[in-house]
Amino acid sequence: MSLLQEERNIILNNEYVDNFDFAEVEEFVKNASKDLFISYNFKTKNKMLVQPRGGFPTYDKMFALYEFFDKANVDVLPCTIDSNTRLNDYATAKKMLRLSEENEVDMLNGYPLINHGYRTSRKMMTHFNKPISLRHGTPDARLLIETAIASGIFEIEGGPITYLLPYSKNFPLDKAFLYWKYVERVCAEYSKLNEPINRESFGPLTATLVPPCITIVIQLLEMLLSLEEGVKSFSVSFSQTGSMNQDIVMGAVIRKLAKYYSEQIGVTDADIHLVYHQWMGAFPMDQNYASQLINMSTVIASMVGANKIITKTKQEASGIPTKEANAETVANTQYTLRILNGLPNIVDEQEEEILTAEVMAIMEAVFNDPADTLWRKVFNSIKNGTIDVPFSPHIINNNEMITVRDKNKNIRIIKRGKVPIPNRCFEYEKNQCDLNKDTTSIVNDIIHDIGIMQ
Amino acid sequence: MSLANKMNENKLLIDVGSTYFKLCTKDNVQQHFRDFNKDIFDDLTYKCGEIIKNYDKENIHICSSANGGLSTLIIGVTNSFSLKYATNIAFNSGINIIDTVLFRDIEKTSIPSDLIDVVIVVGGIDSVSNIFDERLFKFLDGLNYSNIVYVGSENDSAFLKENINNLVVLPNIINEKLHVEEENLKEYLTNLYQADIMGKEDIKHLYDITSNQIFSTPYIVNKTLPMIDSKFKVADPYILIDIGGATTDIHYSKDLVEENMVTENEYDRLVFKKLGVYKSKESLIFAAKNNEFVYELLSHLKVTEHIFDESSEKATRVLMQLAIFLVLCKVSAYRQAYVNLKLNALNSVVFTGGITKVLKQEEIEDIVTFFYKKILNSQHNPTIVMDTNYDVWTLGMLEK
Numbered sequence: 001m002s003l004l005q006e007e008r009n010i011i012l013n014n015e016y017v018d019n020f021d022f023a024e025v026e027e028f029v030k031n032a033s034k035d036l037f038i039s040y041n042f043k044t045k046n047k048m049l050v051q052p053r054g055g056f057p058t059y060d061k062m063f064a065l066y067e068f069f070d071k072a073n074v075d076v077l078p079c080t081i082d083s084n085t086r087l088n089d090y091a092t093a094k095k096m097l098r099l100s101e102e103n104e105v106d107m108l109n110g111y112p113l114i115n116h117g118y119r120t121s122r123k124m125m126t127h128f129n130k131p132i133s134l135r136h137g138t139p140d141a142r143l144l145i146e147t148a149i150a151s152g153i154f155e156i157e158g159g160p161i162t163y164l165l166p167y168s169k170n171f172p173l174d175k176a177f178l179y180w181k182y183v184e185r186v187c188a189e190y191s192k193l194n195e196p197i198n199r200e201s202f203g204p205l206t207a208t209l210v211p212p213c214i215t216i217v218i219q220l221l222e223m224l225l226s227l228e229e230g231v232k233s234f235s236v237s238f239s240q241t242g243s244m245n246q247d248i249v250m251g252a253v254i255r256k257l258a259k260y261y262s263e264q265i266g267v268t269d270a271d272i273h274l275v276y277h278q279w280m281g282a283f284p285m286d287q288n289y290a291s292q293l294i295n296m297s298t299v300i301a302s303m304v305g306a307n308k309i310i311t312k313t314k315q316e317a318s319g320i321p322t323k324e325a326n327a328e329t330v331a332n333t334q335y336t337l338r339i340l341n342g343l344p345n346i347v348d349e350q351e352e353e354i355l356t357a358e359v360m361a362i363m364e365a366v367f368n369d370p371a372d373t374l375w376r377k378v379f380n381s382i383k384n385g386t387i388d389v390p391f392s393p394h395i396i397n398n399n400e401m402i403t404v405r406d407k408n409k410n411i412r413i414i415k416r417g418k419v420p421i422p423n424r425c426f427e428y429e430k431n432q433c434d435l436n437k438d439t440t441s442i443v444n445d446i447i448h449d450i451g452i453m454q
Numbered sequence: 455m456s457l458a459n460k461m462n463e464n465k466l467l468i469d470v471g472s473t474y475f476k477l478c479t480k481d482n483v484q485q486h487f488r489d490f491n492k493d494i495f496d497d498l499t500y501k502c503g504e505i506i507k508n509y510d511k512e513n514i515h516i517c518s519s520a521n522g523g524l525s526t527l528i529i530g531v532t533n534s535f536s537l538k539y540a541t542n543i544a545f546n547s548g549i550n551i552i553d554t555v556l557f558r559d560i561e562k563t564s565i566p567s568d569l570i571d572v573v574i575v576v577g578g579i580d581s582v583s584n585i586f587d588e589r590l591f592k593f594l595d596g597l598n599y600s601n602i603v604y605v606g607s608e609n610d611s612a613f614l615k616e617n618i619n620n621l622v623v624l625p626n627i628i629n630e631k632l633h634v635e636e637e638n639l640k641e642y643l644t645n646l647y648q649a650d651i652m653g654k655e656d657i658k659h660l661y662d663i664t665s666n667q668i669f670s671t672p673y674i675v676n677k678t679l680p681m682i683d684s685k686f687k688v689a690d691p692y693i694l695i696d697i698g699g700a701t702t703d704i705h706y707s708k709d710l711v712e713e714n715m716v717t718e719n720e721y722d723r724l725v726f727k728k729l730g731v732y733k734s735k736e737s738l739i740f741a742a743k744n745n746e747f748v749y750e751l752l753s754h755l756k757v758t759e760h761i762f763d764e765s766s767e768k769a770t771r772v773l774m775q776l777a778i779f780l781v782l783c784k785v786s787a788y789r790q791a792y793v794n795l796k797l798n799a800l801n802s803v804v805f806t807g808g809i810t811k812v813l814k815q816e817e818i819e820d821i822v823t824f825f826y827k828k829i830l831n832s833q834h835n836p837t838i839v840m841d842t843n844y845d846v847w848t849l850g851m852l853e854k
Contacts, residue, residue: 003683006683006687006689007683007689009687010687010689010801010802010837011686011801013688013835013837014834015834016834031813062783088799089798091798091832139709140709140799142689170712170713170715171709171714172708172709172714172716172720174720175707175709176776178690179690249679332468346706383716393717395633395714395715396716398631399631
């Protein structure tokens with residue numbers, strides 16, 4: 001028996017798992033409808049796929065949500081997991097699920113997949129014959145993804161960096177890498193049986209003034225860590241930055257470099273997709289403005305040429321959106337995509353060249369780390385500040401990089417910390433900003449820039 | 455490289471424990487019960503001399519817990535940073551006895567009468583000054599210690615050096631980001647361990663047979679943990695419980711605690727100095743009698759408290775089962791302690807030490823199940839793994 005299978009046996013020997021049947025699950029994946037695989041949808045649907053967010057605790061409410069989405073002509077269904085499950089606290093999730101079922105009140109902010117179990121969940125996940133995307137935020141997602149795939153969920157979001165640095169204060173990063181290695185291997189194993197399981201990285205990170213070079217580096221590294229374990233379908237992603245030009249430049253650079261680096265490690269048979277998140281920062285309270293912002297995000301996603309867009313709702317600023325609001329966004333986004341014809345092809349050569357140089361310099365520094373494995377090189381690079389994510393709450397993050405917006409709302413690096421971007425790029429970034437102000441004014445600018453869409 | 459491959463290099467690994475010698479060659483692992491009437495070197499060479507003479511000094515690697523480990527007193531400024539960081543480094547360096555003093559309470563703290571091997575003074579980041587004052591010197595005057603090291607704010611180091619004899623100053627273990635910087639203090643403590651061995655009459659002769667540094671066994675065990683899945687069927691997060699004659703060590707995966715710090719280790723160590731089944735038998739019984747669940751456990755094991763007064767094989771087995779139960783209690787949310795582990799997230803528990811020679815797998819599983827049911831009200835059942843060969847330490851011997 002392989003080490004991986006030994007580990008799987010232990011992970012699935014859990015009091016909250018009702019007799020996991022490996023052979024039955026394998027048979028199910030082998031014979032599952034191809035329409036359930038987003039990797040197949042990417043290949044066959046000649047359009048940008050639209051996916052909302054959403055998850056409710058009870059089976060009935062989740063099913064009702066999916067019915068709403070289905071009527072709104074959704075392309076990809078979401079399965080957002082509750083916070084307790086994200087923290088591997090299945091006991092509390094179980095209690096809260098029971099309370100939700102008994103009292104008609106949502107005591108969880110998502111669907112507790114482990115507690116429902118794969119046999120029950122599979123009925124719902126296969127009913128609509130649409131691909132489902134697992135949205136969670138779990139550093140240790142081993143049990144969750146086993147249950148998800150067994151349920152018919154064939155896209156797994158997240159990664160050791162993107163599901164840790166924005167979400168966690170002190171979960172050990174080295175452990176996260178090892179746990180995600182398991183996820184990649186299991187996805188790669190199941191990918192041999194039918195269409196590939198798609199892995200998607202979480203590009204928005206903290207969604208707070210993250211400079212494009214950092215976003216892209218992390219996307220590329222999670223992609224490489226996934227591909228090296230045998231994953232054959234991967235989505236890189238990023239969220240709206242606040243500058244249309246910067247988004248378009250990011251889209252071009254991330255596509256180009258994803259291809260370049262996957263070839264560098266000898267992988268030429270994997271499909272790489274691009275996912276765009278509608279605005280992930282602080283939303284306007286005014287629902288009309290929120291709708292305008294969502295619409296603008298859709299336009300930019302088209303300009304970027306994304307393969308999938310992940311939507312927000314006009315209720316974003318006021319709590320967990322209703323299923324009606326979610327479905328409305330899906331319908332509106334589909335409509336906007338239909339009427340967007342003849343978009344101009346915008347290329348900003350100078351910005352692309354600068355961003356490419358920044359990303360390649362950081363990637364080179366990561367590869368030059370003396371560690372013997374890629375994950376440890378990346379781990380060391382985060383630990384020593386070569387990769388630095390603004391506003392990450394995690395204790396391992398260096399937090400020395402400072403970013404502001406220039407007059408065109410592009411995110412610019414004004415303090416690079418230990419991130420090894422070339423001097424000429426750094427000078428270019430700083431020259432776009434007015435740095436002759438006093439410190440208080442710059443801090444006020446940063447606060448303003450964080451809430452720029454409000 | 456696997457152990458088997460490494461052992462082909464014709465190395466001999468020796469672990470000197472408080473109850474057993476253990477020898478590992480490329481062919482097998484042997485254990486020899488110690489004769490406490492002889493000094494360690496004589497006893498070892500009498501029992502294993504035939505094997506030892508086949509190896510060059512540079513190919514013999516020794517770890518030892520037989521000198522009892524070092525004791526330390528840590529004087530710090532806050533529980534959240536200086537004391538927590540220094541305690542973590544001390545545990546992971548193989549220190550066995552740790553007491554802490556919060557500087558603001560130093561005048562109210564009774565001065566320990568035992569000889570302290572090393573005093574660690576720590577506090578503040580480098581930009582802070584005037585943290586310590588006369589109260590520290592007064593406390594140290596009444597203290598009986600062999601070594602003292604300062605690993606706090608750089609700004610106070612000159613002042614302390616003037617006023618404390620033989621003070622060793624090392625770089626601050628707290629950096630400006632409030633992260634822990636462990637390497638210098640860790641190296642200092644592991645070297646002190648070696649010096650301690652050199653000073654102990656009955657084991658210093660071990661250097662007659664090896665030219666390699668002798669490390670403390672718990673330090674070595676901690677080094678083995680990232681490699682453990684090459685030997686056992688375990689899944690992270692797991693804990694390793696080493697129940698020996700004098701102490702019980704527990705090594706735990708760091709994702710089992712809420713308040714982590716960024717260190718080089720994937721696993722942290724904790725030691726319970728009065729929880730052993732041989733040399734610490736009396737204190738183990740005392741701890742058991744003070745645990746409200748122990749009588750239910752004894753009844754579950756179908757024995758009465760009279761078992762404490764017996765000296766039989768059965769009594770030893772019960773004591774070992776009690777030790778397992780007590781150590782799990784000590785690290786669970788049931789007792790607020792230095793760390794509380796998220797035991798519901800455990801996937802595996804590895805047992806090593808003398809306990810694996812005596813208890814059967816099902817006897818251990820029974821106790822663990824009882825603990826989860828009784829203390830955590832849970833049906834959770836982590837996989838139990840037994841280091842029956844008692845050789846988990848060999849994985850880390852060549853990885854220092």
